[in-house]
Amino acid sequence: MTDPDTPQTRGDAAAATPAGKTDTVRSGLDQRRILGAAVRFIDENGLRALTMQRLGAYLGVEGMALYRYVPGREALLDGVVETVVDELFGDPDVHLEAHAGWVDYLQRLAHGLRRIALAHPEVFPLVATRPPAAPWVRPPLRSLRWIESLLEVMTEAGFSDENAAAVYRAFSSFLLGHLLLEVAGHGVETGPVEEPDVSPIEDLRNYPILQRLEPHLSIDVAAQDFEEALEALLDRVALLLPRPRRPRRLTEDK
Amino acid sequence: MTDPDTPQTRGDAAAATPAGKTDTVRSGLDQRRILGAAVRFIDENGLRALTMQRLGAYLGVEGMALYRYVPGREALLDGVVETVVDELFGDPDVHLEAHAGWVDYLQRLAHGLRRIALAHPEVFPLVATRPPAAPWVRPPLRSLRWIESLLEVMTEAGFSDENAAAVYRAFSSFLLGHLLLEVAGHGVETGPVEEPDVSPIEDLRNYPILQRLEPHLSIDVAAQDFEEALEALLDRVALLLPRPRRPRRLTEDK
DNA sequence: CCCTCCCGTTTAAGGCATAAACTGAGGATC
C-alpha cells in the first residue's frame, strides 16, 4: 500500500523488474549479510531507527523477506551483538592465542574490545544489556568464544579454575563499565535531533561544583582512564597467581 | 503504601461510573505518582511490558491521561531513571554528607547504589544506557545531585578538581560495570517465558573449558566481588591524594 | 445560572512486528 511500485530505495532490487536481466546476484540474502547490514545500519542511523522494513529497504528488499533468515527482530538484535563481538576474531591485532603471556593477552583483548566499542558506539549498549547466550554465565557479553578463550589462557597461565572465573568476571565488568561510559557520551542519540528546550546550562544553577568542574568532566581523557584502570586491574589479577609476581610489562608507554 | 485504590481492575476506574460516589480522590494523577507507578510496574512486569496504556490501567486510568503530565514515553523513561537514582537520597543508610571522610562516603554511595540496582533489576539497564541529563557530563548516570555530592566531598577532602573528576569517572564506570553485570543474570527477561528451543548445554560442546568452569561461573559471588573491587578502587583513589595514605578502614568484615 | 478551565476519555492516524497467503522462476520427474 505504501509503495505500490518503485520502492524508492536503490531502484532496482527484485521488485517490479520487468524482463529481469540476471544481475549475477538478484538479492542474495542470507543471515550473514543481513546481520552485517544491520550492524552498518545501526552505526549509520542509530539503534532506534532499525525496523524490519527499513533494514529490508537498506538491503533492497521488502522487509518481510528478512523473516526467512531471521526468526524475528529480537533474534536479529542478538545476532547483531554476536556479530559485533565476533569482530574480535577478525582483528589482526588481537590474536587471541596466548602468545606472550596472560598479561599481554588481556591487554590485547581489552584494547580489541575497546576498538569495537568505539567503532560501533550505537551497538554497544545492546552488547551491554543483552543477556548472555548461556543463561548461567552471568555477564551479558555474548559470544562465548572469547570467554572460552580467556578462560583457557588464564588456566594455562596457572590460575586456578576459581580464579580464572573470578578474573573473567572482574575483567568483563571492567570492560562493560568503562566502555559503556566512554561510548555513552559519544554517539548514542535518544532521538533524531534532540533539542533541549531548556538550556542545560541553566539547569546547572543548583550544582555549583559540577559547574566549576565542567572543563575537567568534559575533557576527553577516556583513553588514558582506560589504560590506567586496565593497569590497576591487571596488577590486581596478578595477585591471584600462586606466586603473585606480575610479569614485566614490555612497554610502559605512560 | 500509596495505594489509594487497587489498580489492575481495569473495569471501574473513572470510566462509565454510574452514580459514582466520589472517593475523596478520583484518580489524583500527578507526575510523581506516575513515575513511582512506572517504577513499580517495571519492577513487577519487566521493562518491555511497560506501555502507556498498561501503565494507565495500572493507575486506574485510561493511558492517554498520562500525556497530560508526561511529554511522552521516552521522557517517562528518563523520569523513571531519575526517580530510581534519587532513591539514594531517601536511603537512611546513605547520608550523603561527608560524615566520616571520603572513604566512608564512597562506600556508602557504592552500597546505596548497589542496593538500588538490586531492588530494581529491571530498571537498571535503563539507568546504564540512557544519556546523562547534561550532555557534556559523560557518564550516563542521571540525577546530577549525587554527582554534585560526590564532587563536593572529594574536593573538600583535598582532591584537586582534576582528580575529583577522575574519581567520579572511575567510580561511576566501576559501579556501572559491576552492577550491570550483577543485575543482568538476575531479573532481566528478554521475553515473557523464553523457552530455549535448543538445549543450551548442547550448545556448549565446543566450549570445554567454559563447561568445566560452569560451577565457578554460576556461583553467586557478586557481593564479594563487589566488595573486593570496591576496596581496590578505593586504594587506587587514595593514591591520588597529596599525601597518598589511605585512611584506615573501620571494619574489615571479611 | 452560566462560563470556563481542569482532568480524564474517545477517536483516530500512522508506524511497527509478524502471521499467513501469494507469485513467479528454475529445476526435477514423468
Next chain:
DNA sequence: GATCCTCAGTTTATGCCTTAAACGGGAGGG
C-alpha cells in the same frame, strides 16, 4: 513438453503501540 515442487521474496492482514486532536463532565467563580 507438462505437472509439480521448492525457493526467495512480496502482498495482505491483524493487532499493538505511540501520540495528536477532539470531546465531556464536573467544580468553582462570577
